[in-house]
Amino acid sequence: MMKRSKRLSAPETPDAQAHKKEGDRSWLKIQMDSEGYQPPRGGVILLQVLVGLLFFVFVVRFWYLQVHRGEEFARQAQENRLRLERIFAPRGRILDDRDKVLADNRTAYGLSLTREDCHDIPATLAQISLWSGIPLPQIWEKYHQDRFKVKSFEPLLLITDIDFDLVARIESEIYAWPGLEIVVRTKRSYPEKELFAHVLGYVAEANEQEMSNDPALAMGDLVGKQGLELELEKQLRGHKGLYDVEVDAHARVLGKTLREEPRGGHEMRLSLDRGLQQAAWDALGGAAGCVVVMEPDSGKLRALVTSPAYDNNLFAAGISQRDWDALRTSKRFPLQNRVIQSVYPPGSVWKLVMAALFLERGISPRESVFCSGQVKLGNQIFRCWKRGGHGSMNMESSLINSCDVYFYLLAERLGIDKLEEFAKASGFGKPTGIDLPHEKSGLVPSRQWKKRRFGRPWVRGETYNVSIGQGYTLVTPVQVAVYVAAMLNGGDLLKPQLLDDAPRVVQSRIPAKPETFRFVVDAMRKTAGVGTARVVGRKDADMGGKTGTAQVVKLKMAAGDRRLRSSEMEYAQRDHAWIATWGAKNGKSYVVVVMVEHGGGGSSVAGPVAKKVYDYLFGPDTGAPPPAAPPAARRQTGEERAN
């Protein structure tokens, strides 16, 4: 109002007169308002209201953001700025019982790409292909696969395991490729390759599921996928350290302070002996099969060989699709750990279980059965492996000679229910609890099982088959080793241990008298001395064994047909060769179980393998008598046999 009244009084001032004159002199004709201009009243109010509104709205809003919620936003700004960076902790090494390194860490160089810093991704990927020799489509594939697993300002690992010469070359040229960075990672290496592949398993980069299950894992972390690497993941992995990293919005690092030191994983020493493992591997000579060597008193495993195997370094480095397909589709199943993941009919090795059962069920070892070479059941004929028959057989001689008829008839007398009960109590039909993944249970057939599986009732002939380890019965080699060890240690079914410092763990006990165990051990000793397991017998040590030849296919043989020789059969139809043995020398005792898939006869194929294992354990046979037999065996030979 003040201003307006001033304006109204203005024409009277001399200044205004002067201005008017100047206006008249102006070269341009200017249209003038004839009357005094009054701004529209509504407009004047509108403008003032708008300015007032602007002030009010913004001051209130700034107060809300900066004072009312200021602390909250200040915290968010701090979180923006500080990031936690993990420091890799070295994974624990794995050693054999003599500290030979089985799983090691090595430095590997890789190349990573930070998308946000890279101006021309196609050209950069093409350059990576040029450097590394990896085909461009494969790099694109990796890029597309992992692109959204990391944020655009985080490095995306594109290739790994660049050799050192190439690293030097890339380093000299990398300045021209923004966004690329050479990264150093530790990688796992397995110097023994196939020899320990199934025991150690392998590590590989954690997948999305593993990362979501375990918050400690991040993209690019190595995690155990198979074998002990998987089972011992917690001990081996160690604990990552942490840096507080101040970063800008492009994740460029401005400064680091250590918040937590990394702690390396534990070094694990196995009970396995690399030399023994190698000897067993060599003894198998490339045949498909497996060898278990176990200490019967502690349950510690000394060798665990399965053949064929694979090179676990392939997985640790990131296996190519071609290699993976080759392994997966191989007819020899190199990915199968035959010791624990394959199930086989046990064949005559099973008679060790049956004999113990018979003794526990009150059948006298002296009761004899006449073997004529076959038994008739209805119109079915069940043969003994020996065409002409064994003649009169008692329990011991039937084990030594592996007479089938003896077991047919006595098993028939007890019935399948008792067979099933005892077999299950002896550790069959369930995992042994070994610290390796994917252990199979095997199968002890029963009436209920058959009803469930086939919808038909049990028939007597099937009891015959089960009694000699054929038919539906399926076991894993490690179960056999645990059973034999229990015979020697007095009935403790031990957890097979892979670690050097593992305690003796009794999973359960076989419900049998000590005499029963002694009888079985002694029968095995005699079998190794004069019976079917002669091949492992040696003068300088106390030895025992039982062979088995497990039929894979039920061959329909009319009376008078001769059994085909292995060499005359298709590979996949040949018998599995078994031998379950024990040996003691100089106070050390071992259980050795050998299984050769489709190998043929137990004594001719599996036996020599076991013999070579003992040659490594005890040295070549010196021919000298054993200095001292283990106490269990001694007592057995003395008193027990006299009964």
Added chain:
Amino acid sequence: MDKRLFSYINWGLLACMLLLYFLGVGNLYSASGTRLGEGLAFAGFYQRQLIWGVCGLVCMLLAMSFDYRQLRNLAWPFFLVTLALLLLVPVAGKTVYGAKRWLSLGFMSIQPSELAKLAVLVLAARLLARDGRALGWKDFMAVLAVGLVPSALVITQPDLGTTLMILLILGGMILFHGVKGYVLKTCLLAAPCAAAFMWFVGMHDYQRQRILTFLDPGNDPRGTGYHILQSRIAIGSGQLWGKGFGEGTQSQLRFLPERHSDFAVAVFGEEWGFAGCVALVTLFCLFLLAIFSTAVQAKDRFGSMLVVGVFFYFFWQIFINMGMVIGLMPVVGIPLPFISYGGSATLVNFTLLGIVLNVSMRRFMFKG
């Protein structure tokens, strides 16, 4: 030119304007700093803004040097030339970021849509200055057409921000001048329909997305919502007294996008806090009031309408830009006068204020 003219200059306006300009340069100095490891690296934005400021002052003096009433005679030619240039854009324009807005003159590029704002402002001032009666339907439509014709051309470029500015400036001027009650009521009823029409027909997907994100920024924190969230964090974390000049982590560490241009005021808010923001808002309000006082003091209706046009030119930019930065408005690419970096914007701002000062200077002339 009579030296005594200077005694009538609106010194308050000049002072506000220079204060804002130097605040802007200082803020740009801080916003240009980027911490890289140790120490700060500076981009040259504040230096260039200083140079543009000098050029702007020259433009301002030029805009003050002639009698503003000559603009009335130039209004139509200026408007028609601008329309011609706008028509040329689709034919001969350069495409930058998917939009055709620029005409290359060989030695420099111009943006005819920027000229359109000024041309509409001047022509509307001329048309509205004919008499002081509230507008009936006929006059209202005539004035509106002055804005709608160039708007239709600008929006196809596409340039939503400029179109909005043209229509808002024009609308402000019409409201200031006054319209008949029934026209106003009809327009108020028609506004929601027009908004719906814009939403479904006139907008691109990315523009719709911006409005949706504005309504719920948490929805898309790494995409469109990132700007809004980071700018709110920047301003909010300034708290009462700010982090201090050059200490803003959000801007120094580049979490804040567009911190030189559209989001420059967020840098200011982070470093000067609530106290600084209130001071800045107060300064802007004083600045607007200074323009307003010139509008009411003007000797003639044309001068007054010109100044009102300039008032709205600044008012809407301040309102929309600050509103956007503090999350009251969707993200629209409109800079904050004097605070945001921009060469041509600085030139236009100074030129328009030159015209306001021109009107204030000559408020006592030719009074018969």
